[in-house]
Amino acid sequence: TESKFRRHGGDLKTRSTELGSAATGSPVTPLLLASTTGKKSIVLSSETRKELAKQAKVTKEERRAQIDQRYKYLISRLADGIGLSEQQVEEAIISDDxxxxxxxxxxSSGLKKLIFFYQDVLQKLNTSLRSDGSTNSLLQKKLFISMGSTENIMGTCAFFLRTSDKVITASNVSQEVNFGMFDSTNGKILQGLEFFLSQVMAPALKSQENWGAVKEGLKSSQVQDFLHSVDKFMGTLSSSRQNIEDKIQLTKVDIDIDISSLQNPSDYIAAG
Structure with a gap:
């Protein structure tokens, strides 16, 4: 019995060690190992948690060492736009998976866009471990990088767009990268996009003097057609938003005609 107990304990320690060695340098929270019955949870040893935290710290410092003027440009734009300090933004970035x-x-020819979300995220409170092994959770604001399709936008969306396929360097980052953001609080993405287009993009386009190969600028019919299509899209966007918000309400109308007796188009025309 004694040897069996030791062997079982040894297996558990081995599994814990393997988990610790396989961990990446991303931000680490204390892990819970669920038993096969699903009724109990075993907390990793303090040594394993310390090792995971140590690995995470090393990775963060390696990332911090990579931060040059290109990163600092992004950090400063995010800090100004969202209302965080540059230190807070930097910490969020180097902690991001x-x-x-x-x-x-x-x-060179890299990603065309880089998206950040700043919104409430359900965070686990690891210090509040319940008797069943679960943890308490709390909504907290978090800045994180998003692919744009894997998370729902429920807060602020900030984005960077490349203007060419050139390598982004410290000397050209301010010319080759554009920054923008819009508010989608409570998931109101159409409202946020409508505001961004109508209050930021459209005025900027209509005041732009240089249109590249189009020498006539704003006087060009091509440019005017483009601006007209932008206005038309904003109108469609506004209409869609109002429809979703139930702005269109149907009212009951009393009529003296029994429409059940109408069989063909001519009957409807005659009834009208």
Missing amino acids: KFQLIEQFFG
Whole structure:
């Protein structure tokens, strides 16, 4: 019995060690190992948690060392737009699982866009461990990198767009990268997009003097057609938003005609 108990304990320790060695450098929270019965949870040893935290700290410092003027440009734009300090933005970026996307964005012919969400996220409170092994959770504001399709936008969306396929360097980042953001609080993405287009993009386009190869600028019929299509799209966007918000209400109308007796178009025309 004694040897069996030791062997079982040894297996558990081995599994815990394997988990610790396989952990990446992303922000780490204490892990829980669920038993096969699903009724009990075993907390990893303090040594394992310390090792995971140590690995996470090393990775964050390695990422911090990569931050140059290109990163600082992004950080300053995010801090100004969202209302956080540059230190808070930097800490959020180096703690993000998708940190590598930033370098992919900077590369030659790299990612065309880099998206950040700033919104309430359900965070686990690891210090509040319940008797059943579960943890308490709390909604907290968090800035994180998003692919744009894997998370629902429920807060602020900030984005960077490349203007060419050139390598983004410290000297050209302010010319080659555009920054924008819109508010989608409570998931109202259409309202946020409508405001962004009508109050930011459309006025900027209509005041732009240089249209590249189009020498006539705003006088060009091509440019005017484009601006007209933008206005038309904003109108469609506004109409869609109002429809979703139940702005169109149908009212009951009393009529003296029994429409059940109408059989063909001519009957409807005669009844009208």
